[in-house]
Amino acid sequence: MTLLEAKGLRKAFGGVVAARDVSLTVERGEMVALIGPNGAGKSTVFNMIGGQLRADAGSVLLDGVAITDATPQDRFRKGIGRTFQVAQAFLSMTVLENIQMALISRHREALRLWTPARERYREDALQLLAQVGMEGTANRSCAELAYGDVKRVELAIALAGDPKLILMDEPTAGMAPAERSALMELTDTMTRSRRLGVLFTEHDMDVVFGHADRVLVLLGGQIIASGPPEEIRRNPKVREAYLGDTHGLRPLLTSSP
Amino acid sequence: MDLSFILIQALNGLASASSLFITACGLTLVFGVTRIVNFAHGSLYMVGAYTAATLVPRLLEMSYGPATFWAGIVLSALVVGLIGILLEILLLRRIYRAPELFQLLATFGVVLVFQDLVVQIFGPQDILGPRAPGLRQPIEILGRRFPSYELALIIAGPIVLGAVWLLLRRTRFGILVRAATQDRDMVAALGVNQALLFTGTLFCGAFLAGLGGALQIPRVAANTGMDLSVIAECFVVTVVGGMGSVPGAFLAALIIGQLQAFGILIFPKSTLVVVFLLMALVLAIRPNGFFGRPEATGGSHVVGIASRAPVRSGPLLMIAVLVVLAALPLIADPYLLKVATEILILALFAFSLQLLIGVGGLVSFGHAAFFGLGAYGAALAVKWLEASMFVAVPSGLLLAGAGGALIGAFLVRLSGIYLAMMTLAAAQILYAVAFQWVDVTGGDNGIIGVWPPAWAGPRAIYYLLTLAVTAIALFGLTRLIDAPFGYALRAARDSEPRAESIGLAVRRHRWLAFVAAGAGAGLAGALYAFSRGSVDPSLLGIPTSVDALTMLLLGGIQALTGPLAGAAVLHALRDWIMPLTPFWRLLLGLSIITMVLIFPRGLVGTVFHGREERA
Numbered sequence: 001m002t003l004l005e006a007k008g009l010r011k012a013f014g015g016v017v018a019a020r021d022v023s024l025t026v027e028r029g030e031m032v033a034l035i036g037p038n039g040a041g042k043s044t045v046f047n048m049i050g051g052q053l054r055a056d057a058g059s060v061l062l063d064g065v066a067i068t069d070a071t072p073q074d075r076f077r078k079g080i081g082r083t084f085q086v087a088q089a090f091l092s093m094t095v096l097e098n099i100q101m102a103l104i105s106r107h108r109e110a111l112r113l114w115t116p117a118r119e120r121y122r123e124d125a126l127q128l129l130a131q132v133g134m135e136g137t138a139n140r141s142c143a144e145l146a147y148g149d150v151k152r153v154e155l156a157i158a159l160a161g162d163p164k165l166i167l168m169d170e171p172t173a174g175m176a177p178a179e180r181s182a183l184m185e186l187t188d189t190m191t192r193s194r195r196l197g198v199l200f201t202e203h204d205m206d207v208v209f210g211h212a213d214r215v216l217v218l219l220g221g222q223i224i225a226s227g228p229p230e231e232i233r234r235n236p237k238v239r240e241a242y243l244g245d246t247h248g249l250r251p252l253l254t255s256s257p
Numbered sequence: 258m259d260l261s262f263i264l265i266q267a268l269n270g271l272a273s274a275s276s277l278f279i280t281a282c283g284l285t286l287v288f289g290v291t292r293i294v295n296f297a298h299g300s301l302y303m304v305g306a307y308t309a310a311t312l313v314p315r316l317l318e319m320s321y322g323p324a325t326f327w328a329g330i331v332l333s334a335l336v337v338g339l340i341g342i343l344l345e346i347l348l349l350r351r352i353y354r355a356p357e358l359f360q361l362l363a364t365f366g367v368v369l370v371f372q373d374l375v376v377q378i379f380g381p382q383d384i385l386g387p388r389a390p391g392l393r394q395p396i397e398i399l400g401r402r403f404p405s406y407e408l409a410l411i412i413a414g415p416i417v418l419g420a421v422w423l424l425l426r427r428t429r430f431g432i433l434v435r436a437a438t439q440d441r442d443m444v445a446a447l448g449v450n451q452a453l454l455f456t457g458t459l460f461c462g463a464f465l466a467g468l469g470g471a472l473q474i475p476r477v478a479a480n481t482g483m484d485l486s487v488i489a490e491c492f493v494v495t496v497v498g499g500m501g502s503v504p505g506a507f508l509a510a511l512i513i514g515q516l517q518a519f520g521i522l523i524f525p526k527s528t529l530v531v532v533f534l535l536m537a538l539v540l541a542i543r544p545n546g547f548f549g550r551p552e553a554t555g556g557s558h559v560v561g562i563a564s565r566a567p568v569r570s571g572p573l574l575m576i577a578v579l580v581v582l583a584a585l586p587l588i589a590d591p592y593l594l595k596v597a598t599e600i601l602i603l604a605l606f607a608f609s610l611q612l613l614i615g616v617g618g619l620v621s622f623g624h625a626a627f628f629g630l631g632a633y634g635a636a637l638a639v640k641w642l643e644a645s646m647f648v649a650v651p652s653g654l655l656l657a658g659a660g661g662a663l664i665g666a667f668l669v670r671l672s673g674i675y676l677a678m679m680t681l682a683a684a685q686i687l688y689a690v691a692f693q694w695v696d697v698t699g700g701d702n703g704i705i706g707v708w709p710p711a712w713a714g715p716r717a718i719y720y721l722l723t724l725a726v727t728a729i730a731l732f733g734l735t736r737l738i739d740a741p742f743g744y745a746l747r748a749a750r751d752s753e754p755r756a757e758s759i760g761l762a763v764r765r766h767r768w769l770a771f772v773a774a775g776a777g778a779g780l781a782g783a784l785y786a787f788s789r790g791s792v793d794p795s796l797l798g799i800p801t802s803v804d805a806l807t808m809l810l811l812g813g814i815q816a817l818t819g820p821l822a823g824a825a826v827l828h829a830l831r832d833w834i835m836p837l838t839p840f841w842r843l844l845l846g847l848s849i850i851t852m853v854l855i856f857p858r859g860l861v862g863t864v865f866h867g868r869e870e871r872a
């Protein structure tokens with residue numbers, strides 16, 4: 001069964017229609033890229049799937065079950081993990097505690113009143129950090145980390161929920177090129193080995209064409225093209241929206257029309 | 258009840274609506290541009306009233322007539338406007354980027370300063386102003402007499418609304434004010450001289466506050482209690498109307514004026530309650546008031562408890578402190594023991610607030626509500642049920658916990674400044690109930706005879722009892738803060754979207770935090786009642802809430818031990834300095850302001866930070 005299916009999603013902010021009739025699917029073990037210029041509506045779509053925004057119209061199905069009106073909390077329990085465009089972590093805590101917090105919540109222990117939180121699920125948390133290559137910073141304060149490292153912590157937090165589907169809104173923003181490909185390699189491996197579904201946005205076209213199984217192009221809130229990376233690279237409509245160069249695509253428009 | 262009576266009542270309502278609008282309009286303008294909720298707005302109103310009540314009679318002596326009277330009113334408002342400019346230059350412009358808690362506290366420091374200054378300059382007596390020339394005779398409406406000055410007030414409101422509207426729509430300054438209200442960054446991007454815009458706005462805001470106060474002089478004597486009573490009402494008006502919205506303030510003032518005028522017929526003594534209930538209702542339905550817009554929140558992690566590696570010697574140190582404190586009765590006299598008892602109680606009070614602010618990022622400005630509920634819960638149990646201390650203290654705790662549950666249920670939907678205002682409103686409702694429900698609460702006099710049983714009567718015994726109870730409560734609260742519950746609260750404070758997306762039920766946690774903090778403060782209040790032998794409404798007042806905040810701030814919001822140190826320092830200072838000087842409030846106010854400006858981390862926080870920097 002299709003892991004994620006979004007049908008006819010629409011969202012307007014006042015007069016600005018940020019997403020109109022957006023439909024997409026993500027299968028298990030598949031990495032899908034959602035690309036588009038700034039303001040195309042990518043984050044809006046992510047937030048409707050993640051539950052941060054309520055869709056004006058349309059529906060979201062996870063494993064065939066409608067979660068259109070579910071809270072972010074419900075979606076977490078149903079297996080959606082996510083990272084945010086502007087990294088969201090618990091900056092007053094250590095890196096390890098960030099992961100522990102997610103594990104505590106996953107085991108529904110967030111209302112426990114007595115044993116210290118920092119003693120719970122240490123091993124599991126360390127393991128998750130090791131997966132994203134952050135075990136060395138476990139006891140550092142999250143506020144001291146470089147931005148790219150916070151993004152990796154975010155990924156570990158998302159993984160702590162044992163998700164089926166991961167939403168990654170610009171996962172590599174703020175990282176050096178080498179770091180980028182390392183992180184996407186990691187995501188790629190996990191997607192295949194655990195048969196996760198991944199929906200991500202990215203401005204770096206090397207990342208997109210290097211890792212996505214399918215690419216969706218969003219422009220002015222609408223999906224104007226979708227298909228395998230090679231097809232998208234050649235698509236004239238996409239080339240119109242983006243100026244092609246030797247690498248592939250580079251944003252031409254800075255805002256939606 | 259006939260038609261003419263209803264009409265007169267409605268007119269009364271319109272008159273108070275006008276006065277309220279004129280004052281609140283200034284507050285909302287200032288908030289719109291500077292994003293500061295100016296607690297001192299009520300003080301400016303008070304200064305306006307005092308200035309006019311002093312100035313106008315002198316002017317009328319020189320030349321009697323309506324023109325002189327009105328010129329005197331406007332002149333007084335101008336004087337207050339100039340004070341507003343000073344306020345902006347000396348203080349506000351240094352705290353625009355500070356967390357809202359600090360802004361509220363600093364401007365409350367200004368309130369304290371003004372309270373002493375006003376007494377020094379205008380004397381301690383209330384001053385009744387002259388009646389307005391030409392408006393001395395009441396007029397007759399449907400056979401009833403109605404003061405003609407009230408009619409003038411009714412007209413003044415819409416005139417001010419029109420003038421402000423023109424200012425905002427037709428002048429360059431006004432366009433900038435509106436732009437800044439909608440989007441601060443945009444103004445910065447335009448490269449406008451921001452300082453001038455902000456100073457100008459403060460002038461307008463203070464002018465309106467002064468005008469509101471000056472217009473009162475023929476109706477009420479200028480008195481030293483005006484500042485806090487009017488600021489509470491102004492908060493309600495601006496919050497209900499939507500912070501920053503002038504039409505919203507007008508609408509809200511109209512509704513509140515009528516509610517007061519007719520509410521008095523239904524609940525003769527509870528107009529305040531009705532007004533604050535309206536606010537609670539509106540915020541429950543529209544969390545940003547009638548015309549307010551959601552405020553961008555975030556970045557609150559700058560002020561709050563952060564993880565620190567556990568100190569291995571910590572428990573030992575705590576036990577040592579406990580032993581020293583337990584040995585205090587061996588050397589201290591009863592007076593010192595009384596002070597020490599109160600410090601312990603206040604430390605618990607402040608610590609329970611730490612759970613909300615430092616851990617949860619929930620800026621509560623009405624923590625006195627829970628302290629007072631605890632104290633009254635205990636005292637009422639003694640008075641009406643003849644309960645012993647061992648039943649009365651838990652009753653206080655339970656009542657305050659229940660209060661936390663009820664108030665918290667309203668609060669969890671709100672954030673930022675609306676939350677602060679709402680907590681303040683909740684405390685004011687309880688204050689009004691305690692004050693006005695004389696049959697049960699004893700009104701202004703409160704309840705006396707709340708003493709511990711004879712064997713616990715000696716100071717040393719009561720001190721040790723208090724020490725035991727607060728030590729247990731503080732230990733429990735620290736466990737709570739270190740446990741998953743406290744961590745989840747912090748998580749929601751650090752990043753709400755992140756907390757939600759890992760499945761944390763943010764609102765439930767916050768609600769429980771209010772219950773726990775309420776119970777903690779209630780326990781402190783109940784102990785306090787038995788230590789003093791009485792309770793009175795001041796326990797629920799704004800100054801009590803500010804005391805708790807000051808202790809937190811003194812000690813530092815980043816440190817768990819902060820509130821304990823803060824309570825000790827504040828109470829000891831008050832005890833030693835207050836008898837020595839008539840300027841206690843001025844000193845306290847200046848200290849609060851200085852603290853906000855120099856040690857935004859608090860004393861303990863600064864020491865810790867310094868140590869970490871060096872490490």
Ligand SMILES: Nc1ncnc2c1ncn2[C@@H]1O[C@H](COP(=O)(O)OP(=O)(O)OP(=O)(O)O)[C@@H](O)[C@H]1O
Pocket residue numbers: 013016017018036037038039040041042043044045085256
């Ligand atoms: N909360 C909001 N209120 C009003 N308008 C919004 C809001 N969020 C997004 N928009 C508007 O919706 C449109 C789409 O925004 P969105 O953030 O989804 O774009 P994006 O594709 O993620 O852009 P970027 O690449 O810059 O992240 C933009 O025009 C934006 O201004």
Ligand SMILES: [Mg+2]
Pocket residue numbers: 042043044085169
């Ligand atoms: Mg985006």
